[in-house]
Amino acid sequence: MQYYFVDKKNDRFVLQDSDIHHILHVLRAKTGEKVVFNNEGSQYLVSLKISQKSVDYEILSKLEDKRELNIETTLIVGLPRLEKFEWIIQKATELGVTKIVPYISKRSIIKLDDKRQTSKVERWQSIAKEAAEQSRRCSIPKIENVIYQKDLKKYLSKTNLLAYEESKEYTLLDKITKAEESITLLVGPEGGFDKSEVDYYVNLGFDSVSLGNRILRCETAAIFLASLVSVYHN
Known part of the structure; x- marks a missing residue:
């Protein structure tokens, strides 16, 4: 239907x-x-x-049809190539993410001026709407304007996880299953985050976690994290 x-x-x-x-x-x-x-x-x-x-x-x-997760989920993605980001929006919407935030980090290869950003955010919001309709969600995720490092603080939740390939913390599942009320997931662009960025995020309140023994692409890491939240907070 x-x-x-x-x-x-x-x-x-x-x-x-x-x-x-x-x-x-x-x-x-x-x-x-x-x-x-x-x-x-x-x-x-x-x-x-x-x-x-x-x-x-x-x-x-x-x-009466409740399809939303029991936890508010914010996904911050170091902006990759635009076609990859659109795919992330579609799949993260299907998985129940509440808010999706494009983030310009040091290694982001995409730069958007104000005019181009406005048109892109409108397109991204349209993609989220279509994905929400397809997956029969009760709400449409909010696609935020592009942010920079100075803006990250306002997106902190009760639980804040940073996907980092060099992390020695293998506590991802434990942190996700114990999360309550709200969770923020931070994923790097192609090329990942550099060490100075990781130090900044940790000082800000993010817990650095490993996603396993293999190096995942930006879009894979984003959907891997969103999938785990969806499984344990459905």
Whole structure:
């Protein structure tokens, strides 16, 4: 069954133009076809009423369907190549991450000016919305603007984990399973973090942890961590 995030205005659900186009020209829905509307975490089974250029609906029932993790999860990623970051957004959304933060670190090869950043964040948020609809989430992850080292402090949680290939701390599972309320995951770009960055993160409050004996790509490390949180806090 198709799933749409909708806004609400004057006690009526409002579909985005892109969703109306999808219903009319991609789904080719007929009057009476059932879909699910999600408004701010509340889900409703609705019956569509289709005309040539518009979509109306009738609410059939409110659904009780809790799909969010029991822990607020922030994923900070040292910005890799943009196609890789888009893949991370899609998969992290499917896994239940609450917030995704692109981070320009010393070895990040992507630089964005303000104009380009605005258009990219809009695209990234659209990718998160589509992935949230596909995975039937109750909420859409927030894609933050690009941040720098000085901005990291405001994203600290009760548990803060730094993926670092040279870490000798093999306590990852223990820290994830014992985490409560909120967790922040920090992953480096292609090339990883240098030692001075790692020292800064640890002093800030991150626990450096190993992801195992093999060196993982940026996108693999991000999804590996998000998957573990999803498994233990589903």
